[in-house]
Amino acid sequence: MDTLEALRTMLGASQVLTGADAQPYATDWRERYSGQALAVVRPADTAEVAAVVRLCAEQGIPLIPQGGNTSLCGGATPDDSGQTVILSLQRLNRVRSIDTDNDTLVVEAGCILQSVQKAALDAGRLFPLSLAAEGSCTIGGNLATNAGGTQVLRYGNMRELALGLEVVTAQGDIWHGLRGLRKDNTGYDLRDLFIGSEGTLGVITAATLKLFPLPVARCTALLAVESIAAAIDMLGRARAGLGASLTGFELMAGDCLRDVVRCFPQQRFPFEGASAQLPWFTLLELSDSESEAHARERFEVVVGEALEAGVVQDAVIAESVAQSHALWHLRESIPLAEKEIGKSIKHDVSIPVSRMAEFVESTNAALQAAFPGIRHVIFGHLGDGNLHYNVAPGVGWAEGQLLGRQYDVYGLVHDRVHAVGGSISAEHGVGQLKRDALPRYKDPVEMALMHRIKAALDPQCIMNPGKVLRPE
Amino acid sequence: MDTLEALRTMLGASQVLTGADAQPYATDWRERYSGQALAVVRPADTAEVAAVVRLCAEQGIPLIPQGGNTSLCGGATPDDSGQTVILSLQRLNRVRSIDTDNDTLVVEAGCILQSVQKAALDAGRLFPLSLAAEGSCTIGGNLATNAGGTQVLRYGNMRELALGLEVVTAQGDIWHGLRGLRKDNTGYDLRDLFIGSEGTLGVITAATLKLFPLPVARCTALLAVESIAAAIDMLGRARAGLGASLTGFELMAGDCLRDVVRCFPQQRFPFEGASAQLPWFTLLELSDSESEAHARERFEVVVGEALEAGVVQDAVIAESVAQSHALWHLRESIPLAEKEIGKSIKHDVSIPVSRMAEFVESTNAALQAAFPGIRHVIFGHLGDGNLHYNVAPGVGWAEGQLLGRQYDVYGLVHDRVHAVGGSISAEHGVGQLKRDALPRYKDPVEMALMHRIKAALDPQCIMNPGKVLRPE
Numbered sequence: 001m002d003t004l005e006a007l008r009t010m011l012g013a014s015q016v017l018t019g020a021d022a023q024p025y026a027t028d029w030r031e032r033y034s035g036q037a038l039a040v041v042r043p044a045d046t047a048e049v050a051a052v053v054r055l056c057a058e059q060g061i062p063l064i065p066q067g068g069n070t071s072l073c074g075g076a077t078p079d080d081s082g083q084t085v086i087l088s089l090q091r092l093n094r095v096r097s098i099d100t101d102n103d104t105l106v107v108e109a110g111c112i113l114q115s116v117q118k119a120a121l122d123a124g125r126l127f128p129l130s131l132a133a134e135g136s137c138t139i140g141g142n143l144a145t146n147a148g149g150t151q152v153l154r155y156g157n158m159r160e161l162a163l164g165l166e167v168v169t170a171q172g173d174i175w176h177g178l179r180g181l182r183k184d185n186t187g188y189d190l191r192d193l194f195i196g197s198e199g200t201l202g203v204i205t206a207a208t209l210k211l212f213p214l215p216v217a218r219c220t221a222l223l224a225v226e227s228i229a230a231a232i233d234m235l236g237r238a239r240a241g242l243g244a245s246l247t248g249f250e251l252m253a254g255d256c257l258r259d260v261v262r263c264f265p266q267q268r269f270p271f272e273g274a275s276a277q278l279p280w281f282t283l284l285e286l287s288d289s290e291s292e293a294h295a296r297e298r299f300e301v302v303v304g305e306a307l308e309a310g311v312v313q314d315a316v317i318a319e320s321v322a323q324s325h326a327l328w329h330l331r332e333s334i335p336l337a338e339k340e341i342g343k344s345i346k347h348d349v350s351i352p353v354s355r356m357a358e359f360v361e362s363t364n365a366a367l368q369a370a371f372p373g374i375r376h377v378i379f380g381h382l383g384d385g386n387l388h389y390n391v392a393p394g395v396g397w398a399e400g401q402l403l404g405r406q407y408d409v410y411g412l413v414h415d416r417v418h419a420v421g422g423s424i425s426a427e428h429g430v431g432q433l434k435r436d437a438l439p440r441y442k443d444p445v446e447m448a449l450m451h452r453i454k455a456a457l458d459p460q461c462i463m464n465p466g467k468v469l470r471p472e
Numbered sequence: 473m474d475t476l477e478a479l480r481t482m483l484g485a486s487q488v489l490t491g492a493d494a495q496p497y498a499t500d501w502r503e504r505y506s507g508q509a510l511a512v513v514r515p516a517d518t519a520e521v522a523a524v525v526r527l528c529a530e531q532g533i534p535l536i537p538q539g540g541n542t543s544l545c546g547g548a549t550p551d552d553s554g555q556t557v558i559l560s561l562q563r564l565n566r567v568r569s570i571d572t573d574n575d576t577l578v579v580e581a582g583c584i585l586q587s588v589q590k591a592a593l594d595a596g597r598l599f600p601l602s603l604a605a606e607g608s609c610t611i612g613g614n615l616a617t618n619a620g621g622t623q624v625l626r627y628g629n630m631r632e633l634a635l636g637l638e639v640v641t642a643q644g645d646i647w648h649g650l651r652g653l654r655k656d657n658t659g660y661d662l663r664d665l666f667i668g669s670e671g672t673l674g675v676i677t678a679a680t681l682k683l684f685p686l687p688v689a690r691c692t693a694l695l696a697v698e699s700i701a702a703a704i705d706m707l708g709r710a711r712a713g714l715g716a717s718l719t720g721f722e723l724m725a726g727d728c729l730r731d732v733v734r735c736f737p738q739q740r741f742p743f744e745g746a747s748a749q750l751p752w753f754t755l756l757e758l759s760d761s762e763s764e765a766h767a768r769e770r771f772e773v774v775v776g777e778a779l780e781a782g783v784v785q786d787a788v789i790a791e792s793v794a795q796s797h798a799l800w801h802l803r804e805s806i807p808l809a810e811k812e813i814g815k816s817i818k819h820d821v822s823i824p825v826s827r828m829a830e831f832v833e834s835t836n837a838a839l840q841a842a843f844p845g846i847r848h849v850i851f852g853h854l855g856d857g858n859l860h861y862n863v864a865p866g867v868g869w870a871e872g873q874l875l876g877r878q879y880d881v882y883g884l885v886h887d888r889v890h891a892v893g894g895s896i897s898a899e900h901g902v903g904q905l906k907r908d909a910l911p912r913y914k915d916p917v918e919m920a921l922m923h924r925i926k927a928a929l930d931p932q933c934i935m936n937p938g939k940v941l942r943p944e
Contacts, residue, residue: 101704101826102857103711146657154716157655159664160632175917182856183629183822184895185618185668186902186910187940188922192631192664196657213712232573239575240685243761244626244716289715290770298762350655354573384654385574426655438658445647449929450660456928457921468659 003059007041007085010051015042015091025066025086026078029136033074033432036082037064044091046166046174046205053203054172056085062462063087065199067110067138072348073431075145075198075467084465089140092205095119103211104163104180109140109204116209125211128155132335143204146196148427153383154247154287155212157427159195164208167194170201170458180208193453198429199464201457215247215287219295220324221303224254224271224278224314228357231282233311235353235382238284241302245295248285249383250331254278256379259337260330267330275314282382283331285324331379338377344392345402345409349417350385350426360389363416367391370412371405386426389413414441430468438468475531479513479557482523487514487563497538497558498550501608505546505904508554509536516563518638518646518677525675526644528557534937535559537671539582539610544820545903547617547670547939556937561612564677567591575683576635576652581612581676588681597683600627604807615676618668620899625855626719626759627684629899631667636680639666642673642930652680665925670901671936673929687719687759691767692796693775696726696743696750696786700829703754705783707825707854710756713774717767720757721855722803726750728851731809732802739802747786754854755803757796803851810849816864817874817881821889822857822898832861835888839863842884843877858898861885886913902940910940 007016017025017040027034038061043049056063062084066076078084092108095116099105100123107116113134120127129142131149141147143165147158155161164179167190177191194204225231231251238246254277261269269276288295299317306312318324338344351359360378367374373394380387391409393402402409414424418441425434439447454461454469461471479488489497489512499506510533515521528535534556538548550556564580567588571577572595579588585606592599601614603621613619615637619630627633636651639662649663666676697703703723710718726749733741741748760767771789778784790796810816823831832850839846845866852859863881865874874881886896890913897906911919926933926941933943 099824099826101708102824104824146661148655148657152655156632159661160628169917169921173917173920175921176915177918179895180824180893181822181895181898183620183624183853183858183898185620185899186895186897186906186914187668187918188673188925189618189631189661189664189668190918190921190925192661193925196659196661201660213708213715215715236573236685241761243685243687243759245761287715289713289717350653352571352574352576352652354571381655386655421652423651423653423656423658425658426653427657429657430659434658442658443648445641445645446649446659446662448645449641449647449662452928453660453662453665453925456924 003061004039006055007039007052010055011041011043011048022086025069025088028074028077029070033077035078035080037078037084037086038082040086040088042088042091046092046168049087049203049205050168050172050174052087053168053170056462057170057172057460060460060462061085062465064464065089065140065144065203067141068112068133068136070133070137070141071431072428073433075429075431077432079466087203089138089205096206098123099180100125102180104208105211106178106206106208107139108206109138111139113137113139113142120211124214126214127209127211129158129161139207140204143195143207144198145429148384148386150381151247152381153249154244159192161210162191162195162207163210165191165194165204166206168203168205170460170463178206178208198431198468200454200468201463213289216290217288217292217295218324219286219288219292219299219318220327221284221299221315221317222270222327223282223284223303223312224275225280225282225312226278228280228360230311231280231382232353232356234282234306237302237306237311242286242298245286245288245298246284247287248283250283250379251382252281252283252331252334252379253376254280256334256337256377257281257330259341260333263337263340264333267333268326270316271314278313283327334379338390338392341375342393342397343403344377344390345406347389347413348426348428349387349389349422349424351387351417351420351422353382353385355420356382356385359416359420359422363389363413366412366416374402432467435468435470475533476511478527479511479524482527483513483515483520494558497541497560500546500549501542505549507550507552509550509556509558510554512558512560514560514563518564518640521559521675521677522640522644522646524559525640525642528934529642529644529932532932532934533557534934536936537561537612537616537675539613540584540605540608542605542609542613543903544900545905547901547903549904551938559675561610561677568678570595571652572597574652576680577683578650578678578680579611580678581610583611585609585611585614592683596686598686599681599683601630601633611679612676615667615679616670617901620856620858622853623719624853625721626716631664633682634663634667634679635682637663637666637676638678640675640677642932642935650678650680670903670940672926672940673935685761688762689760689764689767690796691758691760691764691771691790692799693756693771693787693789694742694799695754695756695775695784696747697752697754697784698750700752700832702783703752703854704825704828706754706778709774709778709783714758714770717758717760717770718756719759720755722755722851723854724753724755724803724806724851725848726752728806728809728849729753729802731813732805735809735812736805739805740798742788743786750785755799806851810862810864813847814865814869815875816849816862817878819861819885820898820900821859821861821894821896823859823889823892823894825854825857827892828854828857831888831892831894835861835885838884838888845869846874904939907940907942
């Protein structure tokens with residue numbers, strides 16, 4: 001029996017898509033990557049996933065696990081060979097259980113992140129992972145890429161939010177590892193090995209995730225500062241004065257915010273005069289377990305001291321939930337305003353906080369020297385050392401003038417990231433996009449260890465081939 | 473040149489110990505495990521560690537990495553063959569750097585935990601790992617066993633406190649992975665693979681660790697409750713009402729506390745009458761970023777509501793730092809009182825919080841049926857689901873009557889732990905002690921994956937052989 005026939009017998013003909021039906025799965029959501037698949041299969045449960053993997057392993061057919069297809073690095077898109085099977089986890093979308101005493105829930109890989117947040121909320125709990133694609137990305141993809149987002153400062157990355165996994169190995173065996181334990185020291189940490197491996201070692205089919213109490217109140221403040229060094233000083237003050245209530249600390253270049261209010265005049269920039277012209281702004285979020293009044297009072301104390309010390313030049317503390325939302329909306333509109341000023345080149349990098357100022361200053365200068373007139377679009381999660389360090393075309397540049405030199409820009413920025421001890425992928429993963437850059441920046445011993453792990457767990461190299469590691 | 477001669481040439485004769493000089497290293501601190509080593513070597517730095525490993529790899533000589541020699545599971549003790557080399561990390565004891573803007577420090581594996589805490593404190597920061605052996609255990613051992621302790625509820629295990637590692641592989645190569653980044657998604661999570669692997673995959677020589685702001689105030693409360701279910705209700709209330717300020721939540725059987733004040737009459741039990749006779753007590757610790765008054769006020773609100781709801785029967789909130797210490801001292805004296813009533817059998821287990829009551833009730837009953845009159849000594853970190861579920865000889869039992877049936881007791885307790893989805897080692901690791909129990913309780917697919925990883929990273933099986941995994 002040929003492969004397609006065997007897959008149809010296994011899953012039912014309607015769950016094996018080919019031709020035009022398969023094409024939407026073979027192109028990523030931003031249409032940057034496109035390939036050809038032998039078929040897209042949509043198993044109903046873990047047992048069917050295991051059966052598919054066993055069949056493909058027997059026949060030596062490569063598999064590409066796929067969730068919401070929202071990778072920013074081509075992590076779930078096939079190559080052009082037409083020989084790979086896309087394994088869609090979309091139908092594994094059940095919340096299997098919620099345990100409010102243990103503060104855990106068990107969800108399947110195909111659950112949309114937003115529905116997991118909602119299931120937690122319905123049980124009176126918080127599932128804190130939050131990111132732009134939450135309406136369409138899936139938990140399986142979040143785990144495969146160790147997703148980050150805006151609340152990492154307090155709650156950690158996806159890695160810190162997962163207690164247990166269910167995984168189908170590259171041999172088609174099922175590892176039942178859905179433990180809901182906060183302490184468990186019985187051997188090697190396979191959980192964290194599969195998390196962040198982008199589907200190249202096996203297929204995550206379900207996970208036990210941590211839940212948290214819902215904050216009683218949230219409050220937001222926007223501060224104007226004269227330098228990145230001042231923003232870092234403020235970060236230290238906020239961490240000390242607000243403790244773990246500090247759930248967000250964002251940095252934004254003043255130009256970014258001024259672009260937002262220029263492009264979207266219905267949004268209001270809450271500063272005027274000299275304050276509105278300052279080079280940097282920080283957005284702080286406080287999640288309080290007491291009351292809104294207490295949250296505001298804490299901000300007033302900590303920000304007041306910083307104003308008095310001259311660390312912060314001006315400040316707005318939200319007076320209402322609506323005002324908090326308006327401040328966050330300014331921050332969230334930066335990528336939209338960025339689009340308005342021309343197609344930009346994006347870098348998702350992390351830097352030790354202590355070297356952030358040096359990195360931005362020296363990289364800005366190097367870019368201006370190499371590409372005079374280029375514009376800088378700089379914002380990110382300062383509390384995590386995570387910068388979205390993007391560059392946009394200069395005023396009046398012809399279309400394509402910047403994008404044609406995309407790889408030169410990547411190289412320049414990533415070399416500088418590496419020089420200050422940073423990472424070229426903070427929260428988006430490697431996929432296809434950064435695969436070939438990895439050996440340039442990683443310790444060769446680390447690369448060799450990664451290849452050993454890959455060979456040990458997937459000796460046939462059928463799991464998401466061509467992602468993360470170049471085939472040896 | 474023979475091995476000892478080569479090691480002496482490499483490290484200097486004074487750093488290669490044999491015979492009686494080596495014996496203290498070949499016996500664990502509690503003198504439960506003892507073996508024979510070919511030699512103990514004491515390299516001065518990472519380069520010397522790598523040279524020792526390369527030599528041993530060439531000659532096929534097994535190596536046992538050792539820090540403070542405080543394993544509770546025989547994790548750093550050699551076998552009787554006299555053919556293994558103990559690799560002491562004691563001389564790698566420098567704090568390499570502290571970065572207060574990035575809130576990280578870089579320390580070598582041989583640093584005593586207490587000196588790392590002190591280095592952080594001297595820089596105005598908190599390094600939160602805290603456990604009984606902190607005066608002699610080392611960071612390398614803490615990493616190798618993913619140590620836990622009393623503040624895991626808020627700050628996580630050692631795994632969550634480490635950002636980067638420097639590791640000498642089983643081939644004697646050095647992986648320079650001392651990254652100080654909170655977000656880094658560039659390939660497989662080797663860091664977490666080495667953490668918790670108990671020296672069986674390589675030698676951790678240094679680590680980049682997270683620092684936190686120092687709390688402004690700490691406050692402690694002792695609550696009397698009628699059942700484990702009520703304690704769990706209280707845990708939920710404390711998590712919701714105190715947020716991340718809740719840094720400790722301990723559970724203690726009433727008998728344990730009554731034994732403490734009986735054995736150590738200078739200690740005062742702060743309850744009288746019916747409250748003093750209740751079956752369970754919980755100890756809560758709150759770390760506040762505002763003030764002592766605020767900490768106490770928060771406790772008064774949350775505990776007051778629980779008293780009113782009948783969840784808690786009686787409560788003491790410490791009025792001073794001295795009183796907080798006195799309450800913690802009661803908790804910390806439980807193991808000493810336990811020793812007074814006879815040598816006990818200890819279990820370091822974790823259980824989903826929601827199944828804790830069922831576990832204790834059914835296991836107590838099963839033990840009484842099998843060993844009538846046996847005494848239960850139950851306490852632990854309820855917030856983490858981590859129970860020190862110990863059993864002591866009955867009143868009037870002959871010496872040895874209990875210990876002679878040690879393995880029957882282990883088997884009974886661990887079978888029940890497994891039945892409720894728990895782990896047979898919460899924070900002490902596997903070592904020699906639990907190695908042969910592992911295959912009974914672990915998913916066979918998980919065991920097979922662990923063996924594949926071991927074979928991939930240490931194909932000669934020279935790294936801490938006989939620990940964690942039985943040689944295949």
